[in-house]
Amino acid sequence: MSQKRRRITCICCQQPGIHRGRQLIEPCYDRAWAHRTLDRFPLQPHATPWLPTGPHGRKMLARYTELVAERASRKRILWELGLETERSIQRYEAARRHLASQEASA
Ligand SMILES: [Zn+2]
CATH class of the missing domain: 1.10.10 (Arc Repressor Mutant, subunit A)
Structure with a gap:
């Protein structure tokens, strides 16, 4: 399962750029990685999570x-x-x- 690099609006700085991971563009992903703050950004924010139905x-x-x-x-x-x-x-x-x-x- 490969993910194509796509253009996104970064959830951290709201700037457009190439998606690197966690809805972050490259500079922000690198910075978050360096600061060990990647956990603050969701892995799959657009995936619909489990929701209770009953x-x-x-x-x-x-x-x-x-x-x-x-x-x-x-x-x-x-x-x-x-x-x-x-x-x-x-x-x-x-x-x-x-x-x-x-x-x-x-
Ligand atoms: Zn950013």
Whole structure:
């Protein structure tokens, strides 16, 4: 699976350029790499993440979003939602961010 270099608007500086990775153009990617801050930039921001489809999942996501707003600890979030793993929190987090960014761009 090869990814063609495409022209993008860099998510860091909003300048157009050749995509290097993580939606960054080359100078910004190199800088982030050098500063070890690449983790701040999402790997696949345009990929649609998992989203809950049933009423239960939607309720869970709504509760998750509330807990995040309340700055609840991860431990509490896991406990309240009855989640088993860190990976499940990441799914909710990706879904929450995806919905938040949709609201922001609407
Ligand atoms: Zn940039």
